[in-house]
Amino acid sequence: MRFLYDLGVLAMVAGMRIAAVFNPKARLWVRGRRGIFRRMERAVEPGADIAWFHAASLGEFEQGRPLIEALREACPSYRILVTFFSPSGYEIRKNYSGADYVFYLPADTPRNVRRFMRIFRPKIAVFVKYEFWVNYLLAMKRSGTRLYLISSIFREGQIFFRPWGGLFRRALDAFDYIFVQNEASRELLSSIGYDRCDVAGDTRFDRVSAIAAGAKTLPAVERFAAGAPIFVAGSTWPLDEELLLGLIDRYRDVKFIVAPHEIDSARIEALRARIARPSVRYTQIGPQDDLSEAQVLFVDTIGILSSVYRYGRWGYIGGGFGAGIHNTLEAAVFGLPLAFGPRYRKFREACDLVACGGARSVTDAGELSEWFGALYGSDEETRRAGEACRAYVAEHRGATDRILREICR
Incomplete structure (x- = not known):
C-alpha cells in the first residue's frame, strides 16, 4: 500500500508538470517548488523552535489563522512556518506578516520529506481540516513532533473507514490530538479506535469575528x-x-x-x-x-x-x-x-x-x-x-x- 501511495504522489507531480503547459495555476504550483529546499535552508534560523502550520489553500489558512496568531502571542519564542499545497493560498498569503516563513509544501515523497524534516525539525505541527500527507505524518511521528489536526470533519465514505484504509489509519494515528467540528466526526474516529479527540468546533467563527471587529x-x-x-x-x-x-x-x-x-x-x-x-x-x-x-x-x-x-x-x-x-x-x-x-x-x-x-x-x-x-x-x-x-x-x-x-x- 505504501508503494502504491508513493507511486500516486509521483503520478500527481508528473500530471502537474504536464498541466503546467496549459494551466496557469498548475504552472504556479510547479514553479513555486523549484529550488524550494535551497530557499528553505537560506531562510531558517539554525536551532529555531519551529511551529509548523499547513493548509491546503486559502480557506483552510483562514481557519488556521486565529490559532497561528494566538500561538504567536502565547509562545513568542516559536518561529512560525506556514506551508500551502495550492497556489490560491500561497500566492495570496506569501507575504503574511504573522509567519516567519511561508512556502509551498514540497510533494509528499520520502526524499522530499527527509529533506524538509532535516531543515525545519518542527516541534509542533498543525494541519488544518483535510490534509493527510502520509509520509509527512509518519515522519513527524517518528521524530517526536507534537502533531495536531484542527477544524476537521470526517465522513463515512472516507478511506480511513474502509477495509483497505490501513495506511491512512496509521497516518491518522500520528496525530497527538484531533479537534473536530461535530460529534458525528468524533464518533467515526472512535469507531476505528482513535479517542484522542475533542469536539472543539470551527475556528472560522473566531476568524470572522476578528475580521468583523477590525473591518x-x-x-x-x-x-x-x-x-x-x-x-x-x-x-x-x-x-x-x-x-x-x-x-x-x-x-x-x-x-x-x-x-x-x-x-x-x-x-x-x-x-x-x-x-x-x-x-x-x-x-x-x-x-x-x-x-x-x-x-x-x-x-x-x-x-x-x-x-x-x-x-x-x-x-x-x-x-x-x-x-x-x-x-x-x-x-x-x-x-x-x-x-x-x-x-x-x-x-x-x-x-x-x-x-x-x-x-x-x-x-x-x-x-x-x-x-x-x-x-x-x-x-x-x-x-x-x-x-x-x-x-x-x-x-x-x-x-x-x-x-x-x-x-x-
Whole structure:
C-alpha cells in the first residue's frame, strides 16, 4: 500500500508538470517548488523552535489563522512556518506578516520529506481540516513532533473507514490530538479506535469575528452607498449572476454590490453591459469621482470582500449552483440575511443558518425574488433573519482558545 501511495504522489507531480503547459495555476504550483529546499535552508534560523502550520489553500489558512496568531502571542519564542499545497493560498498569503516563513509544501515523497524534516525539525505541527500527507505524518511521528489536526470533519465514505484504509489509519494515528467540528466526526474516529479527540468546533467563527471587529473602512464603498440600502452578492459565478439580474432590474431603490469569484475583466464588462442601471468598477473609482448616479458596484479586486459585507443589509453567497457555496460566515457575522444556491448541504454552517431562519436556499430566480421580496417589504423580517445570523456566529466562537489550551498544556 505504501508503494502504491508513493507511486500516486509521483503520478500527481508528473500530471502537474504536464498541466503546467496549459494551466496557469498548475504552472504556479510547479514553479513555486523549484529550488524550494535551497530557499528553505537560506531562510531558517539554525536551532529555531519551529511551529509548523499547513493548509491546503486559502480557506483552510483562514481557519488556521486565529490559532497561528494566538500561538504567536502565547509562545513568542516559536518561529512560525506556514506551508500551502495550492497556489490560491500561497500566492495570496506569501507575504503574511504573522509567519516567519511561508512556502509551498514540497510533494509528499520520502526524499522530499527527509529533506524538509532535516531543515525545519518542527516541534509542533498543525494541519488544518483535510490534509493527510502520509509520509509527512509518519515522519513527524517518528521524530517526536507534537502533531495536531484542527477544524476537521470526517465522513463515512472516507478511506480511513474502509477495509483497505490501513495506511491512512496509521497516518491518522500520528496525530497527538484531533479537534473536530461535530460529534458525528468524533464518533467515526472512535469507531476505528482513535479517542484522542475533542469536539472543539470551527475556528472560522473566531476568524470572522476578528475580521468583523477590525473591518476596514472602505471610503469608495461608503461614497457609493451614500445611505442607501445595500444588497451584497459575494463570490458569484455566472449561474448566480443570472438570478441576480432580475433583482437588480426590479429593485431600483436598492443599490447592489457584486463581487464575482473570478475577477476577469472581460466577464465583468459583459455583465455590466446586461445591466440597464449605471454601474462602476471598484478599481476604477478615483478619489474625487462623483458616484451619486452609480447604482451597481462591481468589486474587481481581492482581499476586501469580508469588509464590504459590513455595508450590506441583505446578502447572497455564490457557488451554490456549482461545487458548493463559498464562505457564508463572513457575511453572517455582520447580521445580513442570506440566500444561496442549492448545493450547500456539505457545509454545516450553511445548514445551521437555514435551520435557524437566517438563510434561505434558492433554486431559481423566482425563489430568490420571493425570498428577497418578503425581506424588502418588512424591516422586522430583515432584522429577525439578520439577528439569527449574527447570534449563530457569536454562539459558536471559542474553538481557538480550546485548541490553544491543549497545545500549550
